[in-house]
Amino acid sequence: MNVASFLDATATRTPAATAVVHDGRRYSYRQVVREANRVANGLQAEGFGPGSRIALACNNRPGFLAAYYGILKIGAVAVVLSTTLRERDIRFQLEDSGAEALLCFEGCGDRAYADEALPAADAAPHCAKVWVIPARPEAASTVAGYPALADLTAGQSDRCATRSYAAQETAVILYTSGSTGRPKGVELTQSNLIEMVRINRGLAAPAATAVRLVSTPLFHVMGQICGMNLAVLNGETMVLVERFDPALIWRLIVEEAATYFVHMPIFYRYLLERADAVDTAAVRRSLRLCATGGAPLQDDLRTAFQARFGLPLVPGYGLTEVTSIVAWGADMPLPRATTVGKVVPGVEAVVADGAGRALAPGEEGEILVRGPGVMKRYLNLPDVTGTRLRHGWFHTGDIGRFDGFGRxxxxxxxxxxxxxxxxxxxxxxxxxxxxxxxAVREAAVIGIPDDVLGQEAKTFVVLKEGCALSGGDLLGWLARTLPDGKCPGLLQFQESLPLTPTGKVARHLLR
Structure with a gap:
């Protein structure tokens, strides 16, 4: 069992097919597997092997694939880090995971990620080796004093046997986004990865995913499962985008005839706001599936996108701890912005009360998930693991309800x-x-202490450009919209909301 075998199989079946498009260059599956093999051989020459923990911090570029599959090919554990972290958090994750080496990109645009990551690696006690991943895998290091990926692979064979893992061996460690505090390391096994790729494979027609424009970060579970591993299994083309740039994304959708795109709702709103010069007819000819998740999908956004491009936005629901998807909203009515669809085949989910008893449709409770994607454990957190993972069910911490149609x-x-x-x-x-x-573009609600009530709800609102509204008028409108007792007592307008690397609101930064 090894998800890297997907790459081996596809490179054997269709070696000349385009695997990656990045920064104006095209890479075939033959090139990608050979580079991954050289990385694997280079790591083994450095003394790494089965069970070694090797950190990978890289944007969406070809070197990510080479490093990711190279690490997995030798039976090591890929500790995949966010590329938006600061030095303190990088060091924590390197130390928490026991990472023995770091493969790290230098940065993108005006952000010098290496300035944060390299001091963290130098300070982490187990991290003995560091290599820099340039935009082009064969390029020299752009950071003085640190070797490049090309130095690791120099002189190495482009052939390498892929090691098999036991089903429950840890393959990847991903850290949760930390929207409410310090991230937790999620251990995912080879079985988790392979089975959830297979489940995701059945959710879309091949024609809809032939060319995937991958803007979702590859360090995120959605990017790895839906953007990369599934594309590699199917032999599809990945158009990699390193940073969210609406003009670039629209151009690439047209130029590369991208059929598939996935991102959080807020990013679709950014795309629509910057679509004035877009060739609508060309986009309509290309795109076949646009998916979203991570936040409620608003009716106005869904309606506006479909009116312009003739394509519905399909919501989904998933978590890192269950290796991506739980529910999927394609080909069904979506009566509410909070509706994410039906539970996908191969996964079980119930809405339960505090004692773990399943509730009837319409009743609200915690969402529990069971299936092949449920994580192995939280790294170094046995008490938290025991609380969240009980009798095979993962307690998501999300509140939900089923309606009478199973949505x-x-x-x-x-x-x-x-x-x-x-x-x-x-x-x-x-x-x-x-x-x-x-008039509202974005909103976030948090609880704050209240001497009388215990807590009060405070709302932070970002208005759409050119819109003006008083707090009193908005609270009055909200009181008429929500059930009694649901309206917050406080409201504050903001220019923007703080976001996590995956686009969720960082509530712990709101006050």
């Missing part, structure tokens, strides 16, 4: 619930309602 609504987080006296307020429910106002 799942995701309403918010258990730990986000605001207890205002005897009233229960779920931030996602309030935020979804607010985003239905024609």
């Amino acid at each position: 799942l609504d995701v309403l918010g987080r258990v730990d986000d619930k605001i207890l205002r006296g005897e009233e229960h307020i779920y931030p996602a429910e309030v935020e979804t309602a607010l985003k239905g106002h024609p």
Whole structure:
């Protein structure tokens, strides 16, 4: 069992097919597998092998694939780090994971990631080796004093046997986004990766995913499963984008005839806001599937996108801890912004009360998930693992409900619930309602201490460009929209909201 065998098989079957398009260059599957083999051989020459933990911090560029599959080919564990972290957090994750080496890109645009990552690696006690990954895998290092990926692979054979893992051996460690505090390391096994790739494979027609424009970061579980591993299994083309640039994305969709795109709803809103010069007819000829997740999909955004490009935005729901997808909303009515679709075949989910008993349709409770994607454990956190993973069920911490048609609504987080006296307020429910106002672009709700009620709900709102609105008028509109007792008592306008690397609101930074 090894997800890297997908690359071997596809490179054998269609070696000349285009695997990656990046920065104006094209890479065949033959080139990608040979580079991954050279990385694998180079790592083995450095003394790494089965069980070694090797960190990978790289944007969406060809070197990510070479390093990722090279690490897995030798039976090592890929510790995949976010490329937006600061030195303190990089050092924590290197130390927490026991990473013995780091493969790291230098940065992108005006962000010198290496300035944060390399001091962290030097300070991490187990991290003995570092290599820099340039935009082009064969290029020399751009960071003085540190060798490049090309130095690791120099003189190495482009052939390498791929080692098999046991099904429950850890293959990848991903760190949660940390929207509510310090991230946790999620251990995913080879079985997790392979089985969830197979489940995702059945959710879309081959013609819809033939050319994947991958803007979702490859350090994220969605990017790895839906953007990379599934594309490699199918022998599809990945058009890699290193940073979210709407003009570049629109251009590449047309130039590369991209058929598939996935990102969070806010990024579709950014795309629509910068679509004035887009060749609508060319986009309509190309795109076949646009998916989204991670936040409620607003009716106005869904309607506007479909009216312009003739294509529905398909919501989904998943988590790092269950190796991506739980529910999928294609080919069905979506009555509410919080509706994410039906649970996908091969995965089980229930909405349960505090004692773990399944609730009836319409009743709200915690979403529990069971299936082949459920993680092995949280790294170095046995108590947290025992709390969240019980009898094969992963307790997601998300509040949801099923309707009478088996569709799942995701309403918010258990730990986000605001207890205002005897009233229960779920931030996602309030935020979804607010985003239905024609003047509101983004909104976030948090709980703050209150001497009388225990907690009060405070809302942070970003208005659309050119819109003006008073806080009193917006709260009055919201009170008429929400059920009694759900309206927040405080509201504050903001220019923007702080985001995590994956585009979720970083609530812990709001005050």
